[in-house]
Amino acid sequence: xxxxxxxxxxxxxxxxxxxxxxSIDFGAGFFSLYSDWTGQKHILHKMIQRYLSPVWEVTxxxxxxxxxxxxxxxxxxxxxxxxxxxxxxxxxxxLLAIRGSYYAFGTYGSKENKVYSFxxxxxxxxxxxSLTTVLTISEGGFLAIDKSGVHLKLKELLTSPYSWSVVLxxxxxxLFISAAFLTYYARQAEDNKAExxxxxxxxxxxxxxxxxxxxxxxxxxxxxxxxxxxxxxxxWMFVASLVFFIAAITLFYKQRAxxxxxxxxxxxxxxxxxxxxxxxxxxxxYPVLTIYDGFTNKxxxxxxxxxxxxxxxxxxxxxxxxxxxFLFNRKYVKGME
Amino acid sequence: MQYDAVLYSxxxxxxxxxxxxxxxxxxxxxxVFIALAQWMGLKHNDPHYLLLARRWxxxxxxxxxxxxxxxxxxxxxxxxxxxxxxxxxxQLIALPLFMxxxxxxxxxxxxxxxxxxxxxxxxxxxxxxxxxxxxxxxxLSAFFITAVNAFMNTPQGFEIxxxxxxxxxxxKAMFNPAVPTKVGHVLVSAYMTSAFILAALAxxxxxxxxxxxxxxxxxxxxxxxxxxxxxxxALVGDLSGKFLAEYQPEKLAAAEWHFExxxxxxxxxxxxxxxxxxxxxxxxxxxALSILAGNLPSTEVIGxxxxxxxxxxxxxxxxxxxxxVTLGMLLIVIALIYAVLSKWKPKxxxxxxxxxxxxxxxxxxLIAIEIGWxxxxxGRQPWILRGYLKTAExxxxxxxxxxxxxxxxxxxxxxxxxxxxVLRNMFKNNRAxxxxxxxxxxxxx
Ligand code: HDD
Ligand code: HEM
Ligand code: HEM
Numbered sequence: 001x002x003x004x005x006x007x008x009x010x011x012x013x014x015x016x017x018x019x020x021x022x023s024i025d026f027g028a029g030f031f032s033l034y035s036d037w038t039g040q041k042h043i044l045h046k047m048i049q050r051y052l053s054p055v056w057e058v059t060x061x062x063x064x065x066x067x068x069x070x071x072x073x074x075x076x077x078x079x080x081x082x083x084x085x086x087x088x089x090x091x092x093x094x095l096l097a098i099r100g101s102y103y104a105f106g107t108y109g110s111k112e113n114k115v116y117s118f119x120x121x122x123x124x125x126x127x128x129x130s131l132t133t134v135l136t137i138s139e140g141g142f143l144a145i146d147k148s149g150v151h152l153k154l155k156e157l158l159t160s161p162y163s164w165s166v167v168l169x170x171x172x173x174x175l176f177i178s179a180a181f182l183t184y185y186a187r188q189a190e191d192n193k194a195e196x197x198x199x200x201x202x203x204x205x206x207x208x209x210x211x212x213x214x215x216x217x218x219x220x221x222x223x224x225x226x227x228x229x230x231x232x233x234x235x236w237m238f239v240a241s242l243v244f245f246i247a248a249i250t251l252f253y254k255q256r257a258x259x260x261x262x263x264x265x266x267x268x269x270x271x272x273x274x275x276x277x278x279x280x281x282x283x284x285x286y287p288v289l290t291i292y293d294g295f296t297n298k299x300x301x302x303x304x305x306x307x308x309x310x311x312x313x314x315x316x317x318x319x320x321x322x323x324x325x326f327l328f329n330r331k332y333v334k335g336m337e
Numbered sequence: 338m339q340y341d342a343v344l345y346s347x348x349x350x351x352x353x354x355x356x357x358x359x360x361x362x363x364x365x366x367x368x369v370f371i372a373l374a375q376w377m378g379l380k381h382n383d384p385h386y387l388l389l390a391r392r393w394x395x396x397x398x399x400x401x402x403x404x405x406x407x408x409x410x411x412x413x414x415x416x417x418x419x420x421x422x423x424x425x426x427x428q429l430i431a432l433p434l435f436m437x438x439x440x441x442x443x444x445x446x447x448x449x450x451x452x453x454x455x456x457x458x459x460x461x462x463x464x465x466x467x468x469x470x471x472x473x474x475x476x477l478s479a480f481f482i483t484a485v486n487a488f489m490n491t492p493q494g495f496e497i498x499x500x501x502x503x504x505x506x507x508x509k510a511m512f513n514p515a516v517p518t519k520v521g522h523v524l525v526s527a528y529m530t531s532a533f534i535l536a537a538l539a540x541x542x543x544x545x546x547x548x549x550x551x552x553x554x555x556x557x558x559x560x561x562x563x564x565x566x567x568x569x570x571a572l573v574g575d576l577s578g579k580f581l582a583e584y585q586p587e588k589l590a591a592a593e594w595h596f597e598x599x600x601x602x603x604x605x606x607x608x609x610x611x612x613x614x615x616x617x618x619x620x621x622x623x624x625a626l627s628i629l630a631g632n633l634p635s636t637e638v639i640g641x642x643x644x645x646x647x648x649x650x651x652x653x654x655x656x657x658x659x660x661x662v663t664l665g666m667l668l669i670v671i672a673l674i675y676a677v678l679s680k681w682k683p684k685x686x687x688x689x690x691x692x693x694x695x696x697x698x699x700x701x702x703l704i705a706i707e708i709g710w711x712x713x714x715x716g717r718q719p720w721i722l723r724g725y726l727k728t729a730e731x732x733x734x735x736x737x738x739x740x741x742x743x744x745x746x747x748x749x750x751x752x753x754x755x756x757x758x759v760l761r762n763m764f765k766n767n768r769a770x771x772x773x774x775x776x777x778x779x780x781x782x
Binding site for chain 2: 055057058060061063064065067068069071072073075076078079080081082083085086087090091094095096098099100101102103104105135148149150151296297299300303304307311314315318319321322325326
C-alpha cells in the first residue's frame with residue numbers, strides 16, 4: 001500500500017467514525033427537542049443525557065482529528081478547501097461551538113432551560129447539513145480557481161440539485177443512525193417506553209434513508225458522470241449495503257437482537273461510504289487535486305504514520321475503558337449509578 | 338474602512354486565540370489543583386479538600402467546554418484564514434499538530450470518565466488516578482501547540498532549494514531552539530494563573546464574611562503553589578529573554594527600545610519614544626538589559642538598527658513587555674506576603690487588604706497571559722514564519738472575512754456571557770457550607 005493510500009485510509013476511517021458518533025449525538029439532540037414538542041420529553045430525555053454526557057467531548061475530537069490529519073497528510077487541501085470554504089466552514093464552527101458549549105451549560109449548569117434545549121436540538125440538524133458541503137464541493141464544479149486564488153461559486157452550490165440531495169441524505173441518515181442506536185441503548189437500559197418510542201423513529205426514518213441515497217445517485221449522475229461511472233463499478237458494495245439495511249430493519253421490526261441490528265446499520269453505512277470513498281479515489285477534489293499531488297513529503301508522512309500508530313496504541317485501550325464504563329455497563333446505563 | 342482581507346484575518350485570528358487562550362490556560366492548570374485537593378483530602382481523610390475538588394471540577398466542566406469549542410474554531414480557522422501558510426508550514430510542522438490531537442483525545446476520554454465516576458470505585462484512590470492522564474494530556478497538548486508556535490519564531494529542520502522545501506527533518510523542526518523556554522514559560526504561567534484564579538475565589542468568599550475553614554484551606558492549597566509557580570514563571574521568563582537575545586534579537590530590542598548594539602545596556606521601564614528614537618520619562622535600571630540578555634553587565638545586546646526598517650516589529654510591544662513583567666513581580670509579592678504572614682503572623686493572614694489583592698490576582702494573571710502572548714506574537718511581525726514567510730503574504734483572499742469577523746465576535750460574546758452566568762448560578766445557589774452540612778460535616782465557623 002502506498003503511503004498516500006495509507007494516509008487517506010486512516011483519515012477516511014476517522015471520518016467514518018465521526019459520521020457514526022456524530023450522527024448519534026446530533027440526532028439525539030433533535031429527538032430530545034422533538035419529544036419535548038410532542039410532550040414525550042420525560043420518556044427520552046434522561047436516557048439521552050446518560051449516553052451523551054460522558055462522550056460529547058470525545059465525539060468532537062473525532063472531527064478535530066480528521067481536519068488536523070487531512071491538513072497534515074495533504075497540506076494542499078488547506079489551500080484549496082481552506083480558501084474556498086471560509087463561509088460554510090465558519091458557519092459549521094459557529095453552530096458546533098454554540099451546540100457544544102450550550103450543551104455543557106444546560107447539563108452541568110442550570111436545571112432545565114428551553115433555550116438550551118432548543119439550540120441543542122436545532123443545531124443537531126443544521127450542523128450535518130453544513131458539514132456535508134465539504135463532500136459536495138469535493139465533487140468539483142463549485143470552485144473558481146484562478147491566479148488570485150480559489151473562490152466558492154455560492155450560487156451554483158445553492159442551486160445545485162446534487163448539493164441539496166446530499167443535504168437531504170445527511171439529515172435523514174443522522175436521524176436514522178441515531179434512532180437505531182438509541183433503540184439499542186434503551187433496551188440495554190431496560191426502559192421499555194423509551195424503547196418503543198425510538199424504535200418507531202427508527203422504522204419511520206429507515207425507508208427515507210435509502211430513498212435519499214438513491215436520490216443522490218441520480219443527482220450525481222448529471223453532476224459528475226465520471227464519479228458516477230466509477231460508483232457503478234463498485235455497485236456490488238451498494239448491494240451489500242442494502243442487504244445490511246434489510247437485515248437491520250427486519251431485526252428492529254421483529255424487536256430482536258438490537259445490538260446486531262445496530263451493527264448492521266453501521267455496516268450499511270460502512271459499505272456505502274467505503275464505496276463512495278473508493279470511487280472518489282484518487283481525487284480529493286475533482287478534477288484538480290488527487291491524493292498523489294496533494295501529498296506531503298515522504299519524511300513527514302512516515303513520521304505521521306508512526307505517530308498515528310503510537311497514538312492508537314494509547315487510544316484504543318482508553319476508548320475501550322470509556323465504553324466499558326458507560327456504554328456496556330448495565331448498572332450505569334440503567335441509571336443505577 | 339476599506340476592506341482588507343489580511344487585516345481582518347489578523348484581527349479574527351487574534352480574537353479567537355485571545356479568547357481561547359484564557360480557557361486553554363485554565364484547562365492546563367486547574368486539573369493539577371483538583372488533583373492536589375483530592376489527594377490532600379484522601380490522605381488526611383478531610384472532607385473539605387474533597388469537596389473542594391468536587392466543586393472545582395464542576396466549574397471546570399464549563400470552562401473545558403468553552404475551551405474545546407474555541408479550540409476547534411482556531412484549529413479550522415488556521416486553514417481558513419491562512420491557507421498558504423498551512424499549505425507550506427503543514428509540510429514541516431504537521432507532526433506536533435497531529436500529536437496534539439492525540440493528547441486532546443486522551444485527555445477528553447479520561448476527563449469524561451473522571452466526571453461521571455465520583456463514588457463509583459471501591460477504592461477512592463482509583464478515581465484520583467484518573468486525573469493523571471488528564472493532567473498529562475492537557476500539559477502535552479500545551480507542549481505540542483507551543484512547539485508549533487515556537488517553530489514560527491525559529492523555523493528549522495528544512496532547506497529551501499529553488500523555491501521548494503527540501504530535506505525535511507520533522508523532529509528537528511519540532512524541537513526548535515524556542516521550544517524549551519517557550520514551553521516552560523507557557524506551562525508554569527498556566528499553573529500559576531490557575532492557582533491565582535482558584536485562590537481569588539476563596540479570598541472573595543472570605544472577604545464577604547464567610548468564615549468556614551473550607552475557604553481558608555482553599556486559600557492555602559492554592560497560594561503556596563502560586564508562590565512557587567510565579568517565581569518559576571519569572572525565572573523562565575528571564576531565560577526567555579536570554580533566548581531572545583540569541584535567536585530573536587529584534588524582538589528583544591523592540592521590547593526594550595534598544596536601538597544601537599552595545600554592552601552595559603540599561604533596562605527601560607515604560608517611558609515615551611519620539612521620532613528620533615529618543616526615550617524620555619522611562620525608569621532606567623543600569624546594566625539590567627545586558628544581564629537579562631546574557632547574565633553579565635558587559636553582554637553586548639544587538640540593537641534594532643541592525644535590522645532593515647521593514648523587518649522591525651512595532652515598537653508598542655515595549656509597553657506589553659513592561660506590563661507583563663510588572664504584573665509578574667506584583668503577583669510574586671502578593672503570594673509572598675501571604676506565605677510570610679501565614680508563617681510568622683498568622684493572625685494577620687486574613688486581613689482585608691491582602692484578601693483584596695488576592696481577588697485581584699486572578700484578573701492580573703489573566704491579563705499577563707494575554708499581554709504576554711500579544712507581545713510574543715506581535716514581536717514576531719512582520720513575519721508569520723520568521724525569515725521565510727511574511728504575514729501579509731499568507732492570508733486568504735476571500736472577500737468575506739469581515740462578515741465572519743462580526744459573526745465570531747458575536748459568538749464569543751455569547752459564549753463568554755453564557756459561561757459567566759452559568760458559573761455564577763452554579764455556585765450562588767449552592768454554597769459550600771450547605772453542601773458540607775448536607776454531607777454531615779459538623780464544623781461551625
Ligand atoms: C501569568 C503570565 C505571565 C507572567 C507573570 C510573565 N509572563 Fe512572560 N509570557 C507569558 C506569560 C507571563 C506567556 C503568555 O506565556 C508568553 C507569551 C508567549 C510565550 O512563550 O509565553 C510570555 C512571553 C514572554 C517572553 C517572550 C518569549 C518569546 O517570544 O519567545 C519573554 C522574554 C517573557 N515572557 C519574559 C517574562 C519575564 C522576564 C517575566 C517576569 C516576571 C514574565 N515574562 C512574566
Ligand atoms: C495560544 C496562544 C496564542 C495567542 C494568544 C496568539 C496571539 C496572536 C496575536 C495577538 C497575533 C497578532 C499579531 C499582530 O497583531 O500582528 C498572532 C499572530 C499569529 N499567530 Fe499567534 N498566538 C498564539 C499562538 C499561536 C499558535 C500556536 C499559532 C500556530 C499554530 C499561531 C498562529 C498565528 C498566526 C497564523 C498569526 C498571524 C496572524 C496575525 O499576524 O495576526 N499563534 N497571534
Ligand atoms: C493556534 C493555536 C491553537 C490551536 C490550533 C488549538 C487547538 C485546539 C483544539 C482543536 C481544541 C479542542 C480539542 C477537543 O476537541 O477536545 C483545543 C482545546 C484546548 N487547547 Fe487549544 N489550541 C491552540 C492554542 C492553545 C494553546 C497555546 C494552549 C496551551 C497553552 C492550548 C491548550 C488547549 C487545551 C488545554 C485544550 C483542551 C480544552 C481544555 O481543557 O480547556 N491551546 N485547542
